[in-house]
Amino acid sequence: MASAAKIRRGNRLLTLGLVLGDIVLINAAFLLAYFMRYELEWGGKVEDFSYAPVRAYLPVGLVLTVILLAVFGFEGLYRRPRGVSWFNQVYDLFKGTTIGIAILVVLYFGLRPYYFSRLMFAYSWLLITVFLGFSRSVVGFVQAHLRKRGIGVEHCLIVGAGRVGRTIMQNLVAQPELGYQVIGFLDDDPQKRTDIGRFKALGTTAEVARILETEEVDDVIITLPWMSHRKILAIMDQCQTQGVRFRFVPDLLQMSLSQVDIDEINGIPLIGIREVSIRGTSLLVKRAIDVTASAFGLLFLAPLILLVAIAIRLESPGPVLFRQRRVGKEGRAFTCYKFRSMWQGAEEQAEQLTDFNETRGITFKMRNDPRLTRVGRLIRRTSIDELPQLYNILRGEMSLVGPRPPLPSEVERYEDWHRKRLEVAPGLTCLWQVMGRSLLPFDEMVMLDIYYIENWSLGLDFRILLRTIPTVIFGTGAY
Numbered sequence: 001m002a003s004a005a006k007i008r009r010g011n012r013l014l015t016l017g018l019v020l021g022d023i024v025l026i027n028a029a030f031l032l033a034y035f036m037r038y039e040l041e042w043g044g045k046v047e048d049f050s051y052a053p054v055r056a057y058l059p060v061g062l063v064l065t066v067i068l069l070a071v072f073g074f075e076g077l078y079r080r081p082r083g084v085s086w087f088n089q090v091y092d093l094f095k096g097t098t099i100g101i102a103i104l105v106v107l108y109f110g111l112r113p114y115y116f117s118r119l120m121f122a123y124s125w126l127l128i129t130v131f132l133g134f135s136r137s138v139v140g141f142v143q144a145h146l147r148k149r150g151i152g153v154e155h156c157l158i159v160g161a162g163r164v165g166r167t168i169m170q171n172l173v174a175q176p177e178l179g180y181q182v183i184g185f186l187d188d189d190p191q192k193r194t195d196i197g198r199f200k201a202l203g204t205t206a207e208v209a210r211i212l213e214t215e216e217v218d219d220v221i222i223t224l225p226w227m228s229h230r231k232i233l234a235i236m237d238q239c240q241t242q243g244v245r246f247r248f249v250p251d252l253l254q255m256s257l258s259q260v261d262i263d264e265i266n267g268i269p270l271i272g273i274r275e276v277s278i279r280g281t282s283l284l285v286k287r288a289i290d291v292t293a294s295a296f297g298l299l300f301l302a303p304l305i306l307l308v309a310i311a312i313r314l315e316s317p318g319p320v321l322f323r324q325r326r327v328g329k330e331g332r333a334f335t336c337y338k339f340r341s342m343w344q345g346a347e348e349q350a351e352q353l354t355d356f357n358e359t360r361g362i363t364f365k366m367r368n369d370p371r372l373t374r375v376g377r378l379i380r381r382t383s384i385d386e387l388p389q390l391y392n393i394l395r396g397e398m399s400l401v402g403p404r405p406p407l408p409s410e411v412e413r414y415e416d417w418h419r420k421r422l423e424v425a426p427g428l429t430c431l432w433q434v435m436g437r438s439l440l441p442f443d444e445m446v447m448l449d450i451y452y453i454e455n456w457s458l459g460l461d462f463r464i465l466l467r468t469i470p471t472v473i474f475g476t477g478a479y
Contacts, residue, residue, distance in 0.1 A: 023069070026065050026132075029127035030060075030124050064101075067104055072096050075092060077096060093136070097125055101121055101125040101128075105121055148176045148177065153180065155219070156217075156221055158184070159235055161185045161189070162187075163417070169447060171451060173444055183202075184201065184211075184215075186201075187201070188231075197441035197442070205224070205235060208234075213242070217244055218245065220245070290394075298391065305388075308379060311375045312340055321338070321340060322339065322340040327426075328405055329426070330423070333408065334405075336405055337391055338385050338389065339376075339379055341373065341375070342371040343371055390428070397425070398426050398427060400429070401427045401464050402425050406421075417446070417450075418446050420453065430464070434464055
């Protein structure tokens, strides 16, 4: 069984690798700065009396390396938690490098050496920031690639399956690059001890000791309300006994973490309720992008749309478009348009095929659906059948990115927490479509939708749209 000691050892090795890599890159950047200034003479001709050989700068490079490593260590750059964005890392590297170069400049120009070039230090500052920023990008990419394949992941046990516990699980499933794999959860409420998608209900909180002995657990995340403090203390004691790391998420008066904003005034914490992030100015910007992109898409894709329409009419009788009532923002019904991909009368056969449903939950998916036409199978595989929904987007009933629009019959079977996905306009593509599409259980789809709603940004929309392209091209999870 993995232990906290194993995790710490892995973290120490990663830190050592980062430090050694930084040493190499700092000195490489410093030497390149020397070459740019003295050999290429960027910034003006170097006169003979001000020329300094590279050996004169070697001690300076050594001192700079020591200063920067000390500053980076003091700023916490070598003990970053998982999930810190690349932009934040680069900003911290920029800040640390600026401080280090400033210290070096004060130190050396205080000694007034006549041959040290100010441009040399400026080039060093720029190159070190670029080199280290690129290295963090490479490290992050490699880590994310390995973690998505199960290498270097930490196995987590969630204690508590309330709103806080589900929020933790939906964040972990939405960000596999963080390297956390949820093995299951514990809860004392019999109504909550049912599997949630891939997340297995492993028992009650009294069974923590057994789970830690029989399962591979690296991390225990406790999401119980503070009124259960005796249980929490007992669980912490079991974790300490087994040598497993544990962390506690305060329930904050039974509010979901997704509903909480924390601010402060002069160190005094203020706790408030978070609103849906897609509103106000953000909503206007998102709508402007939707209108522009859908109008352009309908014009640009008109030849393809015409070609598909002709193919559908030639293969089978019936209308080109399939119209279906769907549920949109705030529960409002609308007519959703798709290219018809099935034979006429396919809807009447749906009940006969319910036993062949290949997804867990209230949605129906079937890999080899006999109702599909040949053209329909192709356009389903490539998601071309959904192109008419650009018209829904133009009308304001949908958005480019958002939870997929559900059927009224599906909404009738929603649990209370599922209804969160109806707070925003449905989308042509969404987070779960680029992370597995039909391969994911329904509850996990909803978790990813809720994560999107609560963490929305234009950047997130852009990343989802970019990831949609290879997903559509390769037909990942589509059937």
